[in-house]
Amino acid sequence: MIANWIDACAAGDIENEDVIRFDHEGQTFAIYRTEDDRYFATAGLCTHEAVHLSSGLVMGTIIECPKHNGRFDFTSGKAKGAPVCVDLRTFPVKVEDDRVYVQIDA
Amino acid sequence: MPATARDYSLIGRDARLAEENGFAAAEWYSCSIPRKELKELMKRSDGPALRDTALWVSCLVLSAAGGVFFWGTWWAVPFFVVYGVLYGSSSDSRWHETGHGTAFKTRWMNDILYYVASFMILREPTVWRWSHTRHHTDTIIVGRDPEIAVPRPPDGIGLILNIFALKSTCHTLKGLFLHASGRLTKEEETFIPEMERQKVYLVARIYLLIFAIVAVASFQLQTILPAMLIGLPTLYGGFMAIFFGLTQHTGLAEDVLDHRLNTRTVYMNPIFRFLYWNMNYHIEHHMFPMVPYHALPRLHALVKDDCPPPYPSTLAAYREIIPTVLKQMRDPSYFVVRRLPGGTTAAPYNHGSIIKIAERNTGRAS
Numbered sequence A: 001m002i003a004n005w006i007d008a009c010a011a012g013d014i015e016n017e018d019v020i021r022f023d024h025e026g027q028t029f030a031i032y033r034t035e036d037d038r039y040f041a042t043a044g045l046c047t048h049e050a051v052h053l054s055s056g057l058v059m060g061t062i063i064e065c066p067k068h069n070g071r072f073d074f075t076s077g078k079a080k081g082a083p084v085c086v087d088l089r090t091f092p093v094k095v096e097d098d099r100v101y102v103q104i105d106a
Numbered sequence B: 001m002p003a004t005a006r007d008y009s010l011i012g013r014d015a016r017l018a019e020e021n022g023f024a025a026a027e028w029y030s031c032s033i034p035r036k037e038l039k040e041l042m043k044r045s046d047g048p049a050l051r052d053t054a055l056w057v058s059c060l061v062l063s064a065a066g067g068v069f070f071w072g073t074w075w076a077v078p079f080f081v082v083y084g085v086l087y088g089s090s091s092d093s094r095w096h097e098t099g100h101g102t103a104f105k106t107r108w109m110n111d112i113l114y115y116v117a118s119f120m121i122l123r124e125p126t127v128w129r130w131s132h133t134r135h136h137t138d139t140i141i142v143g144r145d146p147e148i149a150v151p152r153p154p155d156g157i158g159l160i161l162n163i164f165a166l167k168s169t170c171h172t173l174k175g176l177f178l179h180a181s182g183r184l185t186k187e188e189e190t191f192i193p194e195m196e197r198q199k200v201y202l203v204a205r206i207y208l209l210i211f212a213i214v215a216v217a218s219f220q221l222q223t224i225l226p227a228m229l230i231g232l233p234t235l236y237g238g239f240m241a242i243f244f245g246l247t248q249h250t251g252l253a254e255d256v257l258d259h260r261l262n263t264r265t266v267y268m269n270p271i272f273r274f275l276y277w278n279m280n281y282h283i284e285h286h287m288f289p290m291v292p293y294h295a296l297p298r299l300h301a302l303v304k305d306d307c308p309p310p311y312p313s314t315l316a317a318y319r320e321i322i323p324t325v326l327k328q329m330r331d332p333s334y335f336v337v338r339r340l341p342g343g344t345t346a347a348p349y350n351h352g353s354i355i356k357i358a359e360r361n362t363g364r365a366s
């Protein structure tokens, strides 16, 4: 399996303590920026009912799903309790020259 | 297919039809709000719920103390009415808000109030967490939503019994015994995942133990006073829960994918809004369940022009609900058609026409 670094967005496209949606080749991701300027990426859809997490609320390192308020730690993908029971897949992220790259398996 | 009565069970004919017609876990209409404003509205804080909970608990303690002090005289009645409403009715909204995790910013505060309020309203916390999750996914979709309060044709006797939570309590007690024995109903199996089931059984046993202790105490002391404080208030104080709760969806459309058509927003006075924790802004709550109760009036101001006019009072809502329910007893196909802004007639609007397109997920962690 080849790991690809994909240019997802400009670092400034995401506000502090926020999330945006990034679609690539039919897959959808959520890219996060923390209050202290760290960047993370996870699968874009909630593991409960496949709702886009990018409409959710970021609180510290938690993303809360907009549909039933399920919470994940987006740094590890860990589901934090009902109604989300399945962890979220995470993806490595790097920031270079003010661009955010996500490592995606090809 | 010939017209038949609707099947509200979650494992019956209409459950299958809902899936076939794209009503299950579908895409719903949502008013558009700039992300910046929505983020502001979704912000959590502990302050408002701490203040409201302190006031609520103080009123509970004072009214209980008054009831106990005047026990045996008529003066105890008003104290128990207040205590009963706070215990058996306003616990509904506390259960609801903390179940969404939005009342407090701090998770454990939500959790504690969730378990306490669940007990007061006599709902099993895990069962109802999952049933309410489904209610939000498939609001008033027949065969999918386990929380349709008034199926058609309406059960008039059941509604009257529920003024004092009698029907719902019988149902819950049956469930408690079943769950305490380590089983679920077939319907519950459709929405409670395997990993949550042990919790259901444990809490059912704890509930039954508490009720047994209250019963023994009442028997030993030769007075129903302990039960007047724990257990019975769910019944004698439950009338405001149904009074508020029926305004949410009763008599409106089924099987639509737009909360503006199946949900009411009703203006209520400040006391009602305290008891009901602003759940009168119910369209707003369903559309944006992440917005805490204290921010719902602000959310309402942002979306109201894109919604049917709110009901000006609880009385106005009931002027519609009561005749509608009576009419539905004779004609179950009847429902209130809400008119959307711009004069659009609600009837064909979004009636299953927007169906979720399957997306390829980027995978779940193994």
Ligand code: FES
Binding pocket: A046, A047, A048, A049, A050, A051, A065, A066, A067, A068, A069, A070, A071, A083, A084
């Ligand atoms: S869809 Fe995310 S919590 Fe239900």
